[in-house]
Amino acid sequence: MKKLSLFLLVLTAASLSGCRETTSPEIYNKAASDPKLYNDLGIHLTNVIIHDIFKPPVASRIYAYTNLAGYEALVPGNPEFRSLAGQLNGFEATPQPEEGKEYCFPLASAKAFSMVGRKLTFSENMWDDYEKEFFQKYKDMGIPDDVIDRSMAYGEAVAKHVIDYSGGDNYKQIRGFRYTVTNEPGTWVPTPPAYADACEPMWNTVRPFTMDSVKQFKCPAPAKYDLSKNSEFMKLTREVYDIGKNMTEDQRTTAYFWDDNAFVTNVVGHVMFANKKMTPPGHWLAITRTVAENQKLDLMQTTECYTMGSIAMFDAFVSCWDEKYSSVRIRPETVINNGWDPAWRPYLETPPFPEYVSGHSSISAACGTVLTHLLGENVAFTDTTEKKYGHGVKSFKSFEDAYWDASYSRMYGGIHYRDGVEEGTHLGETVGNWVWKKLNTRKKEKDALAVR
Incomplete structure (x- = not known):
């Protein structure tokens, strides 16, 4: 009998020693609300996008839906913020948490983000080990098992809702569509060195998030050929x-x-190879992260910036691509090579789509304009995004300063005309202002919100 009692005592002690130590909601929610966790998820998503070589418009789609999911799963824990359901085209009410139950909404947000990111990218293996290590961090915070399970389940419910929403945007229906080059004078043709097919020629048929139609914002006609x-x-x-x-x-x-060329082609003799790099949307979300960290924004504010910026860039791409494949304007490289200097090459590789208007200019201005509304007009920052690619760092006086710098970079690089970059910037500003006007992330009126 004594031996049996001793055995049960040892078994009980061993069982207790294997249990996780839990903490109070106040303690674990504070730890889980560290914006660095969400920022790290965003960095991982960018790494997957780079690895999978998604084209810039497609990358903007991935960023928009993942951040929308992360935002929506976080809203119930932040009563001063409002859902984007009913504000985005076709986006219906998001699933709600069960009343009277304890949740860790930052964990739910992370789960929603990662689940959508996994669904919309190719390399699931890149998510497997990362997620295992990432979500262990929440367990180490002392969150009770039932709260973890409930929060993860809620994040999954929000993710499924957003994934279903993404399925209705016409993206799948335009996969594999190829553009037929007309060879009409003054129109776009593939360019060296890869002579790649036109990128996403049907992107103007993808559902925008906020615009009434893809033709809501029209650019002036380009200079006549x-x-x-x-x-x-x-x-x-x-x-x-x-x-x-x-x-x-x-x-x-x-x-x-x-x-910000996702797939830079290199030709050495008879050998052709490519380098993978960040896309323009990835670059601007990295800028968003830098400024959010500089200003010590909390998790909800950080997620708000990512979501609004992502949506603005997506809609700017849709509007820009409608113009590109309407005007179908020839690239400078083609005109110069066929005219007076066959040996001339642009400093940057010409991307595989029509020139007018500049996509980078459009999405940079769209994101920069939204960030200006959210964070202020004279927010100075140093952008280190491209340092890892050997491009150095640059400092800017404001978001506007940065997006005009990005815009003119395309002309300096030899891939755009002046009117292409300037009108692209104006288009992006218009889209950014529209997104800001259209979407209400706060329950307070916008004019009552002090710029941080």
């Missing part, structure tokens, strides 16, 4: 050519810094 010496078009082309022949160090640095 005219090869006569003194035409406006030839003046624009000559400017690109002259910059390329006489680039200053500042222009070269600026062009390279904002390259």
Whole structure:
């Protein structure tokens, strides 16, 4: 009998020693609300997008839906914020948590984000080990098992809701569509070195998040294709050519810094290979992270910035791509090579889609405009995003300063005309202002919100 009692005592002690130590909701919610956790998820998503070589418009779609899921799962724990259900085109009410039950909404948000990110990317193996290690951090915070299970389940419910929503945006229906080059004078044709097919020629049929239609914001017509010496078009082309022949160090640095080419083609002799890099949307969300950290924004504010910026960039891509494949304007490289200098090459690789208007200019201005509304007009920051790719760092006085720098970088790089970058920037500003006007993330009126 004594031996049996001793055995049960040892068994009980061993069982107790294997239990996790739990803490109070106040303690674990504070730990789980560290924005660094959400930022790290965003960095991982960018790494997966780079690995999978998603094109910039597609990358913007992935960022928008993942951040929407993360935002929606966090809203119930932040009563001063409101859901975007009913505000985004076709987005219905998000599942709600069970009343009277304890949740860790930062954990639910992370789960929703990662589940959507996994669904919309290819490399599931990159998520497996990462998620195992990432979600262990929440267990180590002392969150009770039932709260973990309930919060993860809620995050999954929100993720499924967003995934279902994404399925209705016409993205799947336009996979594999190829553009037919017309060879009409002044229209786009594939460019060296890869002569790649046109990128996402049907992107203007994807459902926008906020715009009433893809044609809601129209750009002015580009300069008429005219090869006569003194035409406006030839003046624009000559400017690109002259910059390329006489680039200053500042222009070269600026062009390279904002390259953001997801798949840079390199040709050495008869060998062709490529380098993978960050896309423009990834670059701007990295800027968002930098400023959010600088300003010590809390988790909800950080997620708000990511979500609003992502949605603005997505809609800017839709609007921009509608113009690109309407005007189908020829690239400077083609005009110059077929005209007066067959050996001329742009400093940056010409991307595989029509020139007018600049996509990078559009989405940079859209995101920068939204961030200006959210965080202020004179927010100075140093952008280290491209340092890991050998592009150095740049400091800016404001978001506007940064997005104009990004815009003109495309002209310095030899891949856009001046009107293409300037009108692209104006389009992005218009879209960004529209997104800000259209969406209410706070329950207070916007004019009552003090700029941080």
